[in-house]
Amino acid sequence: MSEEKENIQFELTGALIEQVESLIEAKNDKALRLLLSEYHYADIAEILDELSLDDAMYVIKLLDSETTSDVLMELDEDNREKVLKNLSDKEIAEEVEELDTDDAADIIAELPEDRQQDVISQIEDEEHKAEIKELLAYDEDTAGGLMAKELVKVYETWTVAGCLRRIRGQAKEVTRVHSIYVVDKQEKLVGRLSLKDLIVAKSEQKIADIYISNVDFVYVDEDVEEVVKVMQKYDLEAIPVVGQDKTLLGRITIDDIVDVMKEEADKDYQLAAGITQDVDSDDNIIELTKARLPWLFLGLIGGVGAFMIMEGFQDAFKEYAVLFFFTPLIAAMAGNVGVQSSAIIVQGLANDDVKGSVNSRLLKEMLLATLNGTILAIFLFLFVWGYNGEINKALAISVSLVAVIIIAGLIGTFVPLFLDKRGIDPAIATGPFITTSNDILGILLYFWIAKMILGI
Amino acid sequence: MSEEKENIQFELTGALIEQVESLIEAKNDKALRLLLSEYHYADIAEILDELSLDDAMYVIKLLDSETTSDVLMELDEDNREKVLKNLSDKEIAEEVEELDTDDAADIIAELPEDRQQDVISQIEDEEHKAEIKELLAYDEDTAGGLMAKELVKVYETWTVAGCLRRIRGQAKEVTRVHSIYVVDKQEKLVGRLSLKDLIVAKSEQKIADIYISNVDFVYVDEDVEEVVKVMQKYDLEAIPVVGQDKTLLGRITIDDIVDVMKEEADKDYQLAAGITQDVDSDDNIIELTKARLPWLFLGLIGGVGAFMIMEGFQDAFKEYAVLFFFTPLIAAMAGNVGVQSSAIIVQGLANDDVKGSVNSRLLKEMLLATLNGTILAIFLFLFVWGYNGEINKALAISVSLVAVIIIAGLIGTFVPLFLDKRGIDPAIATGPFITTSNDILGILLYFWIAKMILGI
Structure with missing residues (x-):
C-alpha cells in the first residue's frame, strides 16, 4: 500500500x-x-x-x-x-x-x-x-x-465448424470466453480449447482431435484458499470446477480470485494489527470499537498480569529499582521478536514454503534469536554499565534480555505452527495475541533470571 | 492466510x-x-x-x-x-x-x-x-x-474476414488473446474487440463499425499500484498501455497484476510485523537477521528511552512503586492503539476510501479512543482500587490510561496521513515505528499526569 x-x-x-x-x-x-x-x-x-x-x-x-x-x-x-x-x-x-x-x-x-x-x-x-x-x-x-454456471462447453464429438456455430449461441450469455471446456457424453470434463485454437483449426476437424487434454480443474468442495493458490501458481485466468465424478459443474474466473486475495490480505493485515472484524476507516465509531476493543482488552489483561508479576518481585528488588525501569524494554523486545517470528511462519505457511520438521524450525529460530539477542544485549550491557557503572546489574539485565528474546522467538514460531496443525488459521497468532503473552512471560523470565544472577 | x-x-x-x-x-x-x-x-x-x-x-x-x-x-x-x-x-x-x-x-x-x-x-x-x-x-x-509487447492489434479499416486471417498469424506468438486492440493509421489506440465479438460478427463488416470505443487504458509512466487498482476495480483481464499521444505500446495482463498484489500484501504484512526486507522463512540466518535486527534495535532504543523517563521519576518510586508496575500495561496499550489506528488509515489510503479532511479523521479517532479508553479505564480503576484499596492511585492510573490511549490513537492516525501527504509509503508507519514512539510518549505522559493527580 x-x-x-x-x-x-x-x-x-x-x-x-x-x-x-x-x-x-x-x-x-x-x-x-x-x-x-x-x-x-x-x-x-x-x-x-x-x-x-x-x-x-x-x-x-x-x-x-x-x-x-x-x-x-x-x-x-x-x-x-x-x-x-x-x-x-x-x-x-x-x-x-x-x-x-x-x-x-x-x-x-x-x-x-x-x-x-x-x-x-x-x-x-x-x-x-x-x-x-x-x-x-x-x-x-x-x-x-x-464458481459461476456460465461457461462455454462443447462435446468432443463435435466438429470445429459445428462448434463455432454453437458457441455463437452460448457465448452471448457468457461475458468473457476464457476457455472452451470439452466434455464427453457423460458431461465429464476431458479437456479444453481456446477460442484461438478454434479459429486457427480447420473447420472440418473434430474437437476430439484438437483439444488439449491436460486441463487444470478443481473439485467443487475444494477450499477457496487452495483454488487461489492453484490459479496463481499456474497463471490461470479461469478454472473449471468439477464434481467428484469429474462432471463439469461451473468455472471460476480470475477476477473473483483477485477479490478473494484482496480480502484475505486485508483480513490478515488487520489481524496482525489487532483488529478483529472486517472494518473500513469509514465505518462508524460503534463498529470500529467492536473491532478494536477485544484485543485492547486482552492487552489490558496482559498489563495487569505484568503488574502482578512485578509486585511479586517488589520485596526482592528494593535495592534494584533500576531493574523495574527496564521492564518496558523487556516487554517491547519480547513482543517485537514474537511478532516477527510468527509473521514469517504465518507467511511461510500461506505460501507453502515452510518445509522441514517443527523441531528444525525451532532450532533455526533459536539460533536466529540467539544471534539477534546477543547483538542487542551487548549494546544494552554497554549502555547500562556506562550509565550507572554497576557491572553486575548490567550483566543481569543483558543476560535476561538474551533469554527473553530466545523464548519469545520460540513462542512466536511454535504457536502458529501449532495452530496450523490443529486446523486453526495461524494468522490470529500474530499481533496482539503473541505480543501480550510474550510481554507477561518476558517480564517473568527477566526478573527470575536477574534474581539468579544477582543472587538475591 | x-x-x-x-x-x-x-x-x-x-x-x-x-x-x-x-x-x-x-x-x-x-x-x-x-x-x-x-x-x-x-x-x-x-x-x-x-x-x-x-x-x-x-x-x-x-x-x-x-x-x-x-x-x-x-x-x-x-x-x-x-x-x-x-x-x-x-x-x-x-x-x-x-x-x-x-x-x-x-x-x-x-x-x-x-x-x-x-x-x-x-x-x-x-x-x-x-x-x-x-x-x-x-x-x-x-x-x-x-507490460509485454505481445498483443493482437488490428486497424480500424480492416474487415472482419481480413482481421480473422491476420489474427491467425499474430495470435501464434501471443499466449493468450484477451482483447484485440483497434488502432488508427497513426497507431493510436481507438478501441477494442473481443475474439467473441469477431466470430459473432459478419465477415464482410468493417472493424470500424463493430469495435467498442470505450476502452480502458493506462499511460506508460503510470504507477504500478494505480494499474493494480484500475484493473481490480473494473475487473479487467488485460489493459492496453499507451504513450502520452495514445500510441499503443503494450499490454498488461492480470496474471502479472496478481503477482504484484501478492508481493505488495506480503511486503505490507512484513512491514507491520517489523521485518524490513523481503525474506522467506527458508532464507538463511544472516539474511533473516538483517531483515529483523533494524526494528529490534529501534525497540531497544525505545526501551532505553522509557528507562530514562522512569529514572527521571524515580524519586516517586519509594512511595508510589505501584505506578511503575503499570508501565508495561501503559506501553502495551499505547502501542496497540497506535497500531490499530495506523493500520486502519494505511488500509483506507490503499483502498482510496479515506475521505474528508485530516481534522475530521483526527476528531473521529479522538472520539473512538475516548470511548475505548474510558471503557478500559473503568475496568482498570475497579481492579486497582479493589486490589490495593487506594482510590487516588487507582484514579491517577486510570485517568492517565485514557489520556495515553487518546494520544496514541491520534499519533497512529496522524503519522500515516502525514507520510502519505509527503509521498512516503504510509505502511512503514505501522508496526514497530508507531509502537516504539507510542511506548515512550505513553510512559512520559502517564507519569506526568499521575504526578499531577497525585500532587507529587
Missing part, C-alpha cells in the same frame, strides 16, 4: 456528487441518465456510496436493471444491504435476472433468510433460478461457493 | 525429489525427461528449488529451452540468480528468446549490469531484441515496466 494518486480514469469529486444531487432534487431524469451513462458501473457505485439512501434509491430506480444490477454488486456492503431492504422481492429478482449466477447467488445469500425464498420464487428464468439454487447450496468458502 | 492443505494437483514429496536425484546420479536422461514431462513448469521449478545447484543445472541443460525458460521464471529468486550465474551469455540469450518480452526483460534486469549488454547482444531475433531493450528502459514500478 503506498501513497495515493489520482485515479487514471475516474476521480470522485465533490463537484460531481453535488451535480448528481442537484439533478436528483430537480428530478431532471433525462440529464441525470445522460450524465451517468458516461460512467462505468463501478464508478456509479462509488458515486452512490456517497449519496443519501433516498438519493441512491432514486438513481437505482431510474437506471435500467442491466446497469443497476452491476452497480449493486460494486456498492459498499453496508450500503447494498440498505438498498436491498428498500427494494421489493420482485425488484431484487429483476436485478438478479441480469447478473451472472455467481453474483446472483451472492446477492441472495446476503439477504435475510426469510426473504431469500421469496426473492428466488420471483425469478422468471427457470434455468437461472435452478442454477442459483444449486450455487446457494455450496459452502461459500469452497470452489462451489465461488 | 489459513491452514495448509494438500495441493490439488501437485504435491512436492520427498520421494519425488529422491527419485529425481537418483535419476540424475544415474545419468538416466531418458527416464528423467519422461518423468518431468508429466509436470507443469511451475511444478518443475518447485522440484528444482529443492535440488542442489549442480543437480538443478543438470536438469536445466537436459530439458528443452522452451520448458526451461518457463521454469526459470518460476524459480525462487535466489536460486534463479545462482542458475543464471552458471549459464553462459549465449545460453541465457536462448532462454530469453523463448520468453514473452515482459518476462525476458525481467530476467535480463536481474543480471549484473555488466552482463546485461552481453546477453542482449546474443539475442538473435532482432525484433525481440529491440522490444526487450525498449522495456528495459522503463522504470520497473510503472506500467511500462510491467
